[in-house]
Amino acid sequence: xxxxxxxxxxxxxxxxxxxxxxxxxxxxxxxxxxxxxxxxxxxxxxxxxxxxxxxxxxxxxxxxxxxxxxxxxxxxxxxxxxxxxxxxxxxxxxxxxxxxxxxxxxxxxxxxxxxxxxxxxxxxxxxxxxxxxxxxxxxxxxxxxxxxxxxxxxxxxxxxxxxxxxxxxxxxxxxxxxxxxxxxxxxxxxxxxxxxxxxxxxxxxxxxxxxxxxxxxxxxxxxxxxxxxxxxxxxxxxxxxxxxxxxxxxxxxxxxxxxxxxxxxxxxxxxxxxxxxxxxxxxxxxxxxxxxxxxxxxxxxxxxxxxxxxxxxxxxxxxxxxxxxxxxxxxxxxxxxxxxxxxxxxxxxxxxxxxxxxxxxxxxxxxxxxxxxxxxxxxxxxxxxxxxxxxxxxxxxxxxxxxxxxxxxxxxxxxxxxxxxxxxxxxxxxxxxxxxxxxxxxxxxxxxxxxxxxxxxxxxxxxxxxxxxxxxxxxxxxxxxxxxxxxxxxxxxxxxxxxxxxxxxxxxxxxxxxxxxxxxxxxxxxxxxxxxxxxxxxxxxxxxxxxxxxxxxxxxxxxxxxxxxxxxxxxxxxxxxxxxxxxxxxxxxxxxxxxxxxxxxxxxxxxxxxxxxxxxxxxxxxxxxxxxxxxxxxxxxxxxxxxxxxxxxxxxxxxxxxxxxxxxxxxxxxxxxxxxxxxxxxxxxxxxxxxxxxxxxxxxxxxxxxxxxxxxxxxxxxxxxxxxxxxxxxxxxxxxxxxxxxxxxxxxxxxxxxxxxxxxxxxxxxxxxxxxxxxxxxxxxxxxxxxxxxxxxxxxxxxxxxxxxxxxxxxxxxxxxxxxxxxxxxxxxxxxxxxxxxxxxxxxxxxxxxxxxxxxxxxxxxxxxxxxxxxxxxxxxxxxxxxxxxxxxxxxxxxxxxxxxxx
Numbered sequence: 026x027x028x029x030x031x032x033x034x035x036x037x038x039x040x041x042x043x044x045x046x047x048x049x050x051x052x053x054x055x056x057x058x059x060x061x062x063x064x065x066x067x068x069x070x071x072x073x074x075x076x077x078x079x080x081x082x083x084x085x086x087x088x089x090x091x092x093x094x095x096x097x098x099x100x101x102x103x104x105x106x107x108x109x110x111x112x113x114x115x116x117x118x119x120x121x122x123x124x125x126x127x128x129x130x131x132x133x134x135x136x137x138x139x140x141x142x143x144x145x146x147x148x149x150x151x152x153x154x155x156x157x158x159x160x161x162x163x164x165x166x167x168x169x170x171x172x173x174x175x176x177x178x179x180x181x182x183x184x185x186x187x188x189x190x191x192x193x194x195x196x197x198x199x200x201x202x203x204x205x206x207x208x209x210x211x212x213x214x215x216x217x218x219x220x221x222x223x224x225x226x227x228x229x230x231x232x233x234x235x236x237x238x239x240x241x242x243x244x245x246x247x248x249x250x251x252x253x254x255x256x257x258x259x260x261x262x263x264x265x266x267x268x269x270x271x272x273x274x275x276x277x278x279x280x281x282x283x284x285x286x287x288x289x290x291x292x293x294x295x296x297x298x299x300x301x302x303x304x305x306x307x308x309x310x311x312x313x314x315x316x317x318x319x320x321x322x323x324x325x326x327x328x329x330x331x332x333x334x335x336x337x338x339x340x341x342x343x344x345x346x347x348x349x350x351x352x353x354x355x356x357x358x359x360x361x362x363x364x365x366x367x368x369x370x371x372x373x374x375x376x377x378x379x380x381x382x383x384x385x386x387x388x389x390x391x392x393x394x395x396x397x398x399x400x401x402x403x404x405x406x407x408x409x410x411x412x413x414x415x416x417x418x419x420x421x422x423x424x425x426x427x428x429x430x431x432x433x434x435x436x437x438x439x440x441x442x443x444x445x446x447x448x449x450x451x452x453x454x455x456x457x458x459x460x461x462x463x464x465x466x467x468x469x470x471x472x473x474x475x476x477x478x479x480x481x482x483x484x485x486x487x488x489x490x491x492x493x494x495x496x497x498x499x500x501x502x503x504x505x506x507x508x509x510x511x512x513x514x515x516x517x518x519x520x521x522x523x524x525x526x527x528x529x530x531x532x533x534x535x536x537x538x539x540x541x542x543x544x545x546x547x548x549x550x551x552x553x554x555x556x557x558x559x560x561x562x563x564x565x566x567x568x569x570x571x572x573x574x575x576x577x578x579x580x581x582x583x584x585x586x587x588x589x590x591x592x593x594x595x596x597x598x599x600x601x602x603x604x605x606x607x608x609x610x611x612x613x614x615x616x617x618x619x620x621x622x623x624x625x626x627x628x629x630x631x632x633x634x635x636x637x638x639x640x641x642x643x644x645x646x647x648x649x650x651x652x653x654x655x656x657x658x659x660x661x662x663x664x665x666x667x668x669x670x671x672x673x674x675x676x677x678x679x680x681x682x683x684x685x686x687x688x689x690x691x692x693x694x695x696x697x698x699x700x701x702x703x704x705x706x707x708x709x710x711x712x713x714x715x716x717x718x719x720x721x722x723x724x725x726x727x728x729x730x731x732x733x734x735x736x737x738x739x740x741x742x743x744x745x746x747x748x749x750x751x752x753x754x755x756x757x758x759x760x761x762x763x764x765x766x767x768x769x770x771x772x773x774x775x776x777x778x779x780x781x782x783x784x785x786x787x788x789x790x791x792x793x794x795x796x797x798x799x800x801x802x803x804x805x806x807x808x809x810x811x812x813x814x815x816x817x818x819x820x821x822x823x824x825x826x827x828x829x830x831x832x833x834x835x836x837x838x839x840x841x842x843x844x845x846x847x848x849x850x851x852x853x854x855x856x857x858x859x860x861x862x863x864x865x866x867x868x869x870x871x872x873x874x875x876x877x878x879x880x881x882x883x884x885x886x887x888x889x890x891x892x893x894x895x896x897x898x899x900x901x902x903x904x905x906x907x908x909x910x911x912x913x914x915x916x917x918x919x920x921x922x923x924x925x926x927x928x
Contacts, residue, residue: 438472614662648683695719758785802831816873826865
């Protein structure tokens with residue numbers, strides 16, 4: 026715009042000279058004949074040289090002056106200059122010599138639209154190829170520049186109008202002094218600013234801006250020139266504090282600027298090749314006062330100094346920036362924190378042509394409070410006009426966290442050391458790239474936490490980093506990146522005999538093409554997770570190795586926030602394989618998980634858990650565990666962050682062909698189990714279970730075992746209601762089964778009955794093979810079971826022998842000895858030597874402490890004793906059932922057969 030203004034201004038002055046020449050010719054003609062001719066010729070010249078909408082009218086042509094009552098200049102649609110009563114004075118004799126006396130302009134009105142400032146070239150659109158291109162220019166001598174073709178120019182009323190600013194100025198120009206002064210009014214300020222600008226032929230320059238009696242800024246300068254060289258000195262001082270109170274753009278800065286001082290010394294030949302031939306010494310000091318950013322944050326005063334030096338035309342440009350230490354005082358949750366930045370030290374060097382620069386800097390930042398951290402940055406930057414910018418950013422981070430056991434939760438002691446290096450470059454066409462081979466490598470040392478010890482953690486952030494970007498044809502930033510990775514080296518966590526061995530873990534994200542609109546959405550939309558735990562232990566218990574891996578996609582934008590994952594869990598030497606599909610909507614708080622467990626072998630050896638056989642006394646001999654299902658949930662969401670979790674499962678878990686030995690005393694063969702958990706219509710939880718077994722042998726063989734049940738649990742898990750609607754097993758040649766069993770955890774006492782059918786006395790007698798008892802007959806009966814807080818009890822059960830009865834023969838050395846020990850006992854032993862009974866009834870009582878009382882009533886006879894007379898025999902037996910069950914065990918022969926069968 027300035028170049029355009031200069032063009033039409035000089036064309037206008039040329040028109041004035043033509044006007045003067047014509048006026049000189051008019052000395053020989055009548056002025057009344059010259060005026061119409063000027064009003065025809067000059068507007069045509071003006072429209073051609075300035076703009077098609079420009080206007081001019083000559084009001085008077087005289088022997089000593091010419092008066093133009095109206096002149097309008099419109100170089101473009103956004104600029105209009107109206108000049109009223111322009112009077113050019115001259116002496117007729119001097120006019121013949123090309124000399125004019127003075128020019129007086131009564132009023133100048135300049136109207137600039139808001140579009141004028143928008144049409145100015147934007148800094149970002151400037152062609153950088155020409156920024157450092159050397160240009161040779163001729164510097165005019167100030168005396169020649171101020172030598173006017175007139176003795177004086179006066180414009181006492183210059184009015185400039187713009188939507189953002191208006192000004193009323195007065196200008197006086199003579200060959201000795203150019204002066205412009207007046208008032209300028211910014212549209213958002215209550216008071217106008219006074220402006221004073223003076224340029225003297227001696228080379229002195231003065232610019233002052235003030236408001237009433239407050240001096241806002243001033244600039245002193247002096248120019249010394251000879252025929253070959255120019256020397257300019259400048260000294261500029263600004264009251265930045267006063268300006269900040271008046272300009273919103275400065276008031277919004279997070280700095281309380283106080284003073285700005287700039288001094289410069291510039292030398293150059295009059296035929297100068299810029300920037301090569303310049304000799305410059307420049308220094309700028311910027312000071313700021315303390316500032317309260319808010320009620321909890323205080324910024325201390327600081328200072329920044331920038332210097333530019335070029336000692337000779339052949340020397341490099343040296344640019345340095347130094348700042349005092351910047352302190353920021355903060356209070357966070359009743360804790361005092363101090364953020365310290367600096368001192369800043371930036372040093373750069375450019376060649377004389379300013380087409381190649383090298384920058385080195387050192388930036389230190391420290392944070393102190395309950396924890397502390399120090400960050401050191403050492404950026405190195407190189408700029409070349411032909412290639413662009415390249416550089417490196419080495420960084421170092423150190424931090425410590427003291428232990429705070431009184432915090433909730435407790436905070437452990439921690440120390441951090443992180444080092445890394447980033448490389449970057451940007452070409453002149455706007456393409457840029459950030460790379461790092463080793464990434465950033467933090468090392469974290471954690472103190473004990475709740476008794477747990479953690480080995481030092483070594484992480485690698487962003488190894489093999491490669492991010493590059495550019496601006497597309499729409500002006501939007503576009504960023505492409507190779508996978509972004511975080512790696513955690515192997516480490517152990519231990520607490521006494523509890524040791525967890527974590528192997529190398531990794532999370533990697535392959536971003537989509539990124540834009541500034543939804544960065545997080547595009548960055549985390551395609552991630553891969555690999556988490557691994559080596560074989561560990563919890564006290565004496567082994568923990569199998571396990572690995573979780575699979576893709577995770579996070580959608581995060583204003584309309585949708587969702588986590589989607591397909592994870593696979595592999596554990597126990599890859600024998601346990603679970604795959605899942607998980608979705609969760611963060612805005613709605615809803616989610617679901619679908620899972621499937623492949624057939625997993627039930628064998629400690631195959632699972633890599635050999636120690637479990639000794640720890641549990643259970644020897645797994647085979648079988649498969651599998652399952653699948655779906656789980657839906659509703660939890661806290663954006664509208665109701667305090668909502669409770671509501672879980673709806675529909676899952677099934679089953680075991681097939683399960684065989685095992687317990688403590689070499691009990692064998693389980695061909696067992697199957699199925700569990701199904703569901704929640705119909707969001708009501709109570711229902712757990713349906715079915716267990717069946719081919720055989721359970723602990724010295725008493727139970728065969729053909731089957732149990733079916735349903736458990737109802739309310740949503741608040743306050744109680745459980747168990748219905749066992751079928752349970753039976755074959756035992757001792759007969760069968761034991763139960764009618765419907767109902768257990769309610771809300772009741773202190775629950776009761777049910779057990780039915781016994783066809784129990785063979787012969788099988789019962791075989792339990793004690795060396796006891797000398799031989800018996801026959803069949804027993805039926807019912808045992809009432811009462812469950813109490815102390816344990817189960819049988820208040821009074823009864824067994825009865827079926828008709829026609831049977832035989833009991835007790836013949837042993839112990840029995841023979843008892844025959845002679847007591848008359849009553851001896852009589853009983855003689856009867857049982859060959860007792861034929863026709864009635865047998867047994868009363869059974871059991872207490873929670875294990876006490877078992879069996880009251881036997883026999884009716885029958887011994888044909889070999891007492892003449893075969895009918896006899897009633899009552900026998901009371903007291904046992905501890907728990908001790909009895911403890912003593913029961915299968916034989917080694919049975920163990921060997923079972924092992925051989927299923928191994």
